[in-house]
Amino acid sequence: MDFDLENPLTSFDARRPDSVSSLFDAESEQCFPDHGGFNGPARQAALSLIFQVRAQFALNIDPFVPYLAVNYLDRFLSKQTVPVREKPWMVRLLSISCLTLASKMMKIDFSIADFQRQEGFIFDAQTIRRMELLILGALEWRMRSVTPFCFLSFFLTFFSPNDPPLITPLKARASEILFKAQTEVKLMEYKPSILAATALLSASHELFPIQFPSFRNAISRCVYVNKEKLFMCWNVIQNMVMDGCDSAFVMDLSRDTPLTVLDVHCSSSESEKTDGRDLKKRRTDGFCDDTCHLSRAQRW
Structure with a gap:
């Protein structure tokens, strides 16, 4: 079943009270009470890159793709630490991988290659794939985010x-x-x-x-x-x-x-x-x- 950001649960039916209840039950892991413990510099740098992609591809990309990418980013950062000072390239790789995962979930094709060239860094497909797997593992493969x-x-x-x-x-x-x-x-x-x-x-x-x-x-x-x-x-x-x-x-x-x-x-x-x-x-x-x-x- 295709992923719909407005209807992420495969069995959801707004006409059924139990479906509505299940939707509210599923949102608990989507908030971050301890946001003060987030890696602030890493999130800020990653958001900047993701929003830059959103601006650059505004006419060619569904706005839900970068939105979902930020959701994956926040969920990942709530469980993993990114050494932004020691490895600044990792933030870029994380941002791109969140975007590629989001585009795959939304089944929207767009190439990140042009953006990478303009930014002066290029990650090959295998490197991005490894980071995608790291993100998937941290998120326990729960990619149908409740937003x-x-x-x-x-x-x-x-x-x-x-x-x-x-x-x-x-x-x-x-x-x-x-x-x-x-x-x-x-x-x-x-x-x-x-x-x-x-x-x-x-x-x-x-x-x-x-x-x-x-x-x-x-x-x-x-x-x-x-x-x-x-x-x-x-x-x-x-x-x-x-x-x-x-x-x-x-x-x-x-x-x-x-x-x-x-x-x-x-x-x-x-x-x-x-x-x-x-x-x-x-x-x-x-x-x-x-x-x-x-x-x-x-x-x-």
Whole structure:
């Protein structure tokens, strides 16, 4: 069966509750809570090379190929250490091998030879093959990665009205956010489902603000969603895409509850005392403007 990044499980059927449950069960190994232990220089160098390929072959390669390659890269680095200083060539070989594995999984043909020549290094097919086997071993041959894209269709069912003219741009914008999210190391600790839900909420808030509150409430009540993680992920993503977090998400999740998510205190005098560093911190904490700050979080 061909590999589909949006439907990686061969037996998945969105109409069956047990299939949906199995998809959420399969995502546990796709997040990296201990991302602080990652080899930062190695990942940064590898990402640079993979994204360079994405830019160079933009018209000839499926964008899911470099995305899947980065997924393989992160899973590999979570288990193996790459001596980037002693063997800088190994990072290049790792990047190319992740790309070739991803292209094989997606059954997309593209030649890496031209890119290698431009970069001034060329690895022969046998060398790349050996690195591919090393990656496969580290990943235990589990190449059908469960990514945030697997959950977009599921969470889109919570959006109302469920009309194609709204769903299509919503999904497209969420996909753009997910592609960008791969560069943010702070997001590595979140499960793919949380990333998918948050990307859709961010896209909804941007494109369809009227529908956003009900969409937010519906997703937050989903039995598969950890609301605390959802809120934390929202802050990181909003800071990434907007250079600040909008306060809309931290309002009441439903009008029929007496508890707000956060206590919001407004004070113009505090605004006058705030310098640039305080403003930046408040934005990452979910500030709505220069006069509002969040004092404490309550349970959702």
